[in-house]
Amino acid sequence: MTGGDPTDGGDKARALPLPPLREVIAKHGLSANRALGQNFLFDLNLTGRIARAAAPLDVGTVIEIGPGPGGLTRALLDHGARKVIVIERDRRFLPVLAEIDAAYPGRLSVIEGDALKVDAAKLGDGPRRIVANLPYNVATPLLMAWLEAGTTFASLTLMFQKEVADRLLAKPRTKDYGRLSIAAQWRADVKRLFDVPPRAFTPPPKVTSTVVQLVPRAEPLYPADGKVLEKVTAAAFGQRRKMLRQSLRQVSPQAEEILVEVGIAPTARGEELSIEQFCALARAFKARRGPTAPL
Known part of the structure; x- marks a missing residue:
């Protein structure tokens, strides 16, 4: 974790033809809406790490949910994403996303809407990869819908509350093992990547977050309806x-x-x-x- 404004450091950051995120947020008078589960992630080390974990990005389509001011969006594009489609329901961020679109011509598409009502399986060309710092209040229903789509998605690289990640990965005879563990592991190979502390976000949430990658199985683990x-x-x-x-x-x-x-x-x-x-x-x-x- 780096201190100060992380958007000011690193070769990748200097290559971006855009001002630092903190300046963008100040310019547009933006703040996180807790009712929508928003927490901004500015740290370039972390957004870059998420983007690299989701690779390869230079084929097919990357779909991001709730980009907000676009910290992860920038990282995906800067790490070579051929096409990024973002779904954002908060209109306040549309001008910021338009600025990113202008900086990366032809590589970003913005859909204004509720991700729960958008069929991500029909967006862009395959292979499709979903990469997102998910709003906590809709993370589980979104995940379940995507898993039901099977290999329509090549991978899902997602950030959850750590307690949700623990449930996704839990084994039998442990306190976290339950419906979510079975549903996820039955349909996908689930891997914990790394934890993200509250201080990495603005405003900091009360809980630690965890980045998890799920690779949908060609067939569920065992036969069942x-x-x-x-x-x-x-x-x-x-x-x-x-x-x-x-x-x-x-x-x-x-x-x-x-x-x-x-x-x-x-x-x-x-x-x-x-x-x-x-x-x-x-x-x-x-x-x-x-x-x-x-x-």
């Missing part, structure tokens, strides 16, 4: 201390019988099961209801 798997994990972790023979009754009154059928002790709890076991349960529940009957 995604919607059924979600129902099973939601029930299993809805009340973590309940035995599965009780918690899974909301999925099917035959829960205990199905558990025995797939070789899982009815007295087990959700946190004890592997992803493979949850997928076996999802297949068994679906088979009991038939291939077309909803759970």
Whole structure:
């Protein structure tokens, strides 16, 4: 971590035909909107590190969510991104992003809108890579939608609250293991890259952040119907201390019988099961209801 205004240091920074971010923010009278989960990241060492982690950037399309004043946007372009598409719902940042567009002609496109309502899988040409310091309040639903799109995305290099990253990476029999762990690891290879302390942001959040990279799998880790798997994990972790023979009754009154059928002790709890076991349960529940009957 560097002190002072990080936008004033480094060869890459001097090559940018743009003023330092702090000057841009002062010029436009911008401030972070906490209601939108905004925290500005100025540190060139960090934005550059994120951009390098997402490489290669010189093919296909890079999609960024919530660029704000464009610190990460600049880093992506400066590290060779051929085409960057940003989605920003806060109109205050559009003039700043227009200045970046002018500095990198033909390489930046700006979409004004809510990322939850934009189908990122249809943006630009493949391979598509999403790179973003995600607004904390929409990070999980965005991630779930992108994972469902499978290999439409070559990779997702994302910053989350550390507690969310811990859940994404958690293994069975740990306190962080749950629905999010299973959903992410079932659909993607998940890797922790590095932590980012609160002091790196303006204003500093109350929590540490973590950059995580997810590479979607060509096929999920084990066979299962995604919607059924979600129902099973939601029930299993809805009340973590309940035995599965009780918690899974909301999925099917035959829960205990199905558990025995797939070789899982009815007295087990959700946190004890592997992803493979949850997928076996999802297949068994679906088979009991038939291939077309909803759970």
